Structure formats: structure tokens, C-alpha cells
Amino acid sequence: MDNAQSENRIDTKQDDDVRQIKHDDEEARLEEYKKIIDQKTSLRRSNLNPERPDANYLRTLDSSIKRNTTVIKKLKTINDEQKDGLMDELKSVNLSKFVSEAVSYICEAKLRSADIQAAVQVCSLLHQRYKDFSPCLIQGLLKVFFPGKSVDDLDADKNSRAMKKRSTLKLLIELYFVGIVEDASIFVNIIKDLTSAEHLKDREGTQTNLSLLSTFARQGKFFLGLQPHGQEAYDEFFKELNVTAEQKKFFKKALNSYYDTVAELLQSEHVSLRLMEAEN
Incomplete structure (x- = not known):
């Protein structure tokens, strides 16, 4: 019984330690994020004026x-x-x-x-x-x-x-x-080009564009109307960026549509490969 209680205490302490580590990591991440946003805010003010x-x-x-x-x-x-x-x-x-x-x-x-x-x-x-x-x-x-x-x-x-x-x-x-x-419209033009159906004819080009769109989605979550956990305190910074609701809607729709199109293309190619294998 004593051994079981001792093991439970050890497990509880380990769980507490893990939670504390996660908490500390989250605190450090948010602190680093705050520092980055503060730097961007300061630089933005200087650049706008x-x-x-x-x-x-x-x-x-x-x-x-x-x-x-x-x-x-x-x-x-x-x-x-x-x-x-x-x-x-x-x-x-x-x-x-x-x-x-x-x-x-x-x-x-x-x-x-x-x-x-x-x-x-x-x-x-x-x-x-x-x-x-x-x-x-x-x-x-x-x-x-x-x-x-x-x-x-x-x-x-x-x-x-x-x-x-x-x-x-x-x-x-x-x-x-x-x-x-x-002007956020320059990104509209870039995303329009990257998601153009014309590029689907070129496999390498399609892979490159998928990578670029992934970069855009990760780095520019704000353009898609997304706000990762921990950013709520910096609404003011993002509001000043003046990306319109219509532009956010366009970015989100363009990326979703391109994903669906590429997925459909890959599935079609997979079916073709399976048929070729069956014939051989």
C-alpha cells in the first residue's frame, strides 16, 4: 500500500512538473511574441510618420x-x-x-x-x-x-x-x-497568380506554389481572418493593418479552392496510376 501511495505521489509530482514546464514555455512564448509585436508597432509608427x-x-x-x-x-x-x-x-x-x-x-x-x-x-x-x-x-x-x-x-x-x-x-x-x-491589394494579385489554374499544368510549379501559399498562410494568418491563441491582446496592432473583410474573404476562399483543386488532381492521378498498375 505504501509503495502504491509513494508511486502515486511521484506520478502526481511528475504531472505537476510537466504542467509547470508547459506553463513556463507558454509564458516565454507569449513574452517573446509581445516583444516582437512591440518592435513591429514601434517600427510601424516610425515608418508611417x-x-x-x-x-x-x-x-x-x-x-x-x-x-x-x-x-x-x-x-x-x-x-x-x-x-x-x-x-x-x-x-x-x-x-x-x-x-x-x-x-x-x-x-x-x-x-x-x-x-x-x-x-x-x-x-x-x-x-x-x-x-x-x-x-x-x-x-x-x-x-x-x-x-x-x-x-x-x-x-x-x-x-x-x-x-x-x-x-x-x-x-x-x-x-x-x-x-x-x-496596400494589401498587392497580396491579392500575388495570391491570384499563385492559385491560377494555369500553373496546375506544371507539377513543379504547383509544388512551388503550394509551398508559397503555405508560407503566406503561416506568416500572414491575419490576412485570412485568423488569430492564433495569445494574440488577442494585440487586436489594436492588427486593426491598424487595414485589410478589408472582402480581402480576407478572398484570401481564405482562394487558398481553400486551390487546396481542393490540387487534392482532386492528386486523387485523379492516383487513380490513373492504380489503373496502370492493374493493367501491368
Whole structure:
């Protein structure tokens, strides 16, 4: 009897320990989430109401072609380790005449998921200094999804293009959260393209698009009208994003419809394979 009671006490303590660990993990997760939202909120406010330096101040900075070229080339490699040094260098030069070149290097950057937040901060700095930066940047990033029929696009490695689309989509979503991208309709156009029935003819393209749509659904739950557990306290932040009810309805319907279509296609192919096996 004593052994049974002792075992029960041990089991109870272990259960309590597990619950405490889960509670602590949840607390840590929510605290980290709060920190992230607070950072986005602060950056969003600064980006929506930028106090840009005037022309007189910019003229006091280094405007030489050589120095500016050296600095903007570094925008092709943005990561967290180099971010602070890069931002200090960007603050020391006058890029007024080199904005389009700076955008080109950012659009060419091979960003990893871990680099996205660093890129957001760099883009925010440039947005807050140069009025023409953001329109140029958004146009450049959208070309990743709508490149036209250029020779470079046709010859590019499909895997590289898929990776580029994924990192660009992540960056665009984060830029939207912090107020650099203000119009959610750009995502409507992207999702329309990704869910187009035309792409179903290309198996690799379909797999790529499924991956991209999954990225959009995970990172942009708000666009679908979803709110994960723990986000209720930040309703104000999400309300300020101004995604309309109609847009949320579109995103949700587009993803659901595409899922159903792809599932039906896979089932059809599976039936065909089974018939071929039976014939052999």
C-alpha cells in the first residue's frame, strides 16, 4: 500500500512538473511574441510618420559615387550579423541619387528566413530617409512574382526562383506589418497568380506554389481572418493593418479552392496510376 501511495505521489509530482514546464514555455512564448509585436508597432509608427532629413542635412553626408557605390553593394548581403554596421554606413552617406541602385541590390539579395528581420530594419531606415525608396522597392520586389517573359527568367534555375519567391513573399509580408507596404491589394494579385489554374499544368510549379501559399498562410494568418491563441491582446496592432473583410474573404476562399483543386488532381492521378498498375 505504501509503495502504491509513494508511486502515486511521484506520478502526481511528475504531472505537476510537466504542467509547470508547459506553463513556463507558454509564458516565454507569449513574452517573446509581445516583444516582437512591440518592435513591429514601434517600427510601424516610425515608418508611417517618417521624419525624413532635409536636403541641406543630406548634403553634409558623403555623396561621392565611389563611397555610395561601396556602401550600396553591401545591400546584396543583408544579415543580422552585419546589420548594425551596414546601417551605420547607410547613415553616413547621401543616397539621394542612388536610390534605384540601392533597391536593385536589395532585390537581388539572397535572403534566408533568419535575414528577413534585418532586411526589414535596413529597408525601414532607407524608407525613413528617402521618399522615393519604398515605391521603387515594392515595384522591384513584385517583379520577382511578375517578371514578364525575359530571357533571364526563362533560363533561371527553377529551384532558385522558388527560393527567391519564398524569401520575397516573407519580406513583403513583414514590410506590410511595419508600414512600408501599405496596400494589401498587392497580396491579392500575388495570391491570384499563385492559385491560377494555369500553373496546375506544371507539377513543379504547383509544388512551388503550394509551398508559397503555405508560407503566406503561416506568416500572414491575419490576412485570412485568423488569430492564433495569445494574440488577442494585440487586436489594436492588427486593426491598424487595414485589410478589408472582402480581402480576407478572398484570401481564405482562394487558398481553400486551390487546396481542393490540387487534392482532386492528386486523387485523379492516383487513380490513373492504380489503373496502370492493374493493367501491368
